[in-house]
Amino acid sequence: xxxxxxxxxxxxxxxxxxxxxxxxxxxxxxxxxxxxxxxxxxxxxxxxxxxxxxxxxxxxxxxxxxxxxxxxxxxxxxxxxxxxxxxxxxxxxxxxxxxxxxxxxxxxxxxxxxxxxxxxxxxxxxxxxxxxxxxxxxxxxxxxxxxxxxxxxxxxxxxxxxxxxxxxxxxxxxxxxxxxxxxxxxxxxxxxxxxxxxxxxxxxxxxxxxxxxxxxxxxxxxxxxx
Numbered sequence: 001x002x003x004x005x006x007x008x009x010x011x012x013x014x015x016x017x018x019x020x021x022x023x024x025x026x027x028x029x030x031x032x033x034x035x036x037x038x039x040x041x042x043x044x045x046x047x048x049x050x051x052x053x054x055x056x057x058x059x060x061x062x063x064x065x066x067x068x069x070x071x072x073x074x075x076x077x078x079x080x081x082x083x084x085x086x087x088x089x090x091x092x093x094x095x096x097x098x099x100x101x102x103x104x105x106x107x108x109x110x111x112x113x114x115x116x117x118x119x120x121x122x123x124x125x126x127x128x129x130x131x132x133x134x135x136x137x138x139x140x141x142x143x144x145x146x147x148x149x150x151x152x153x154x155x156x157x158x159x160x161x162x163x164x165x166x167x168x169x170x171x172x173x174x175x176x177x178x179x180x181x182x183x184x185x186x187x188x189x190x191x192x193x194x195x196x197x198x199x200x201x202x203x204x205x206x207x208x209x210x211x212x213x214x215x216x217x218x219x220x221x222x223x224x225x226x
Contacts, residue, residue: 004073099205
């Protein structure tokens with residue numbers, strides 16, 4: 001079985017490509033980036049400029065949720081550049097023996113109803129995008145307080161039709177909920193919504209992030225403790 005880990009760096013924070021401390025020679029390590037001069041002793045660098053896309057946030061989503069473009073691995077761990085691997089990942093890959101996807105629960109908020117206001121306050125998510133989200137939930141007769149929240153900083157997935165369909169639908173929804181040609185700012189809100197509303201049969205395994213990774217604040221070398 002072929003295994004891969006994919007990360008991505010778009011924009012000029014190339015110094016934040018974090019070399020894993022635990023390296024497995026049976027795992028393919030891939031970094032997708034729009035920076036031609038990025039190098040690594042571990043990561044295989046794939047240059048992906050996305051020249052038609054202005055937003056680094058949108059570039060990240062396009063690479064992150066289309067990992068099968070860059071590898072034909074049977075199982076893939078998708079990790080943000082804010083994470084550094086500190087423990088062998090085979091145990092995490094093996095979790096997919098008994099589930100469809102492995103995700104990490106949000107450490108501070110439990111539901112989508114709590115997350116959207118937090119994004120407004122902390123990240124400046126525009127009210128226009130929140131209103132679109134609320135209108136969608138009202139149309140679908142869904143209570144956001146009933147939708148469990150997962151983070152998208154790390155995912156462990158299978159290379160199959162179901163995962164590809166989920167990711168394709170997610171990118172389309174992020175575009176629909178965005179504005180001015182850009183996707184909605186948050187990935188985890190539409191992701192959690194889709195899992196609950198359209199893919200409720202997905203069996204979800206838990207990721208113990210603190211076992212496998214150190215997490216840093218975005219764009220810095222400041223460690224976040226959860």
